[in-house]
Amino acid sequence: MPDDFLLDAWRSAVSGVPERPHLDVASLSRAERVARRRRLVREFRGLSLVGLAAATTIHFYDGPSAPGAWAAALRGGIDLGLWIMSTGSAVGAAWPAVLAPPRDASVADGLRAHGEEAGAGARAWRLAFWVIALVTAFATFLSWGRTPAEWAVQQRLVIVATPWLLTAWLSASRLTASAAQARALADELRSLDE
């Protein structure tokens, strides 16, 4: 039982709060949906701007000189693909949770596990960043000084790669910070045993 001086002061500190509405499945589901939507909107805001800028550039770009429906369809398909990729990258950036996921483990164990997973995620994103960067650079090198049509395709590749590079970099940074935070907290909790 807690010390009396503490308990008395604590009861006084937490008293006098108005009654709140009951928590039920409907209200919790609604709150979860709202929270998820807010998070996605926040994540999308930044990266969708990149996608928008890239798609607008492509839309106004004259593209390969081959006239006709086929070229237009190709350009439309690439634009659509770009949009899907940009959206995918935004979702990808939203995916790595900064907070440790709820676990049925002690706080210290949960944080340690999260630290390891976030660290592994950060390494994977960092690897993805370098792979995308190298492939893009290599493709740019290969198409240097080629025909305008090849050069146009190359430009599209760079535009498509940009949001992914940004996403990979941001995700790696966020996961690295999250892993460091989880490890530091787990170490603090370990100090309880000292």
Added chain:
Amino acid sequence: MPGLSDEECAALLDRNRERLRRLAIAMCHEEAEREDLAQEMVLAVWRGRSGFRGEAKASTWLHRIAVTVALQRLRRRRTRPQPVALDDGPEPEAPDADAARTARQDLLRAMARLPDVDRAVLALHLEDRPLAEIAEVVGSTPNAIAVRLLRIRERLRHLLSDYRHA
């Protein structure tokens, strides 16, 4: 047990919402932040309902998630620039401040000066959680928690005494 059903989890949260609110008060000194923290705890428990394995009591599981959320949120906030804290010295009392309010403010102020982990242990202790359960929640041993609680109480006693004499 393969997770909690929606209804079971909602009932658990409804039964424990005051407990989570008190935990948020203990963990967070800033009033505006407490509501957000309590809400974040509730949502984290709700999101994790399918992960409950039934190896510990549901209340232990709930506290594990709530304490993790609180510790992470506090640390995350600490890495961002914070407004300068003005609560190190004695606060000027409002004309209508009574003894109870002062005692309440003093306790919350003193708790705010404890390390986050200590505050979490204390908050669980103030909820009358047994030592074994607190140890199970944070991942320590009952003996270590008992020793830590002695130190925390001693520190709080000193801080409160300083406030009273200030």
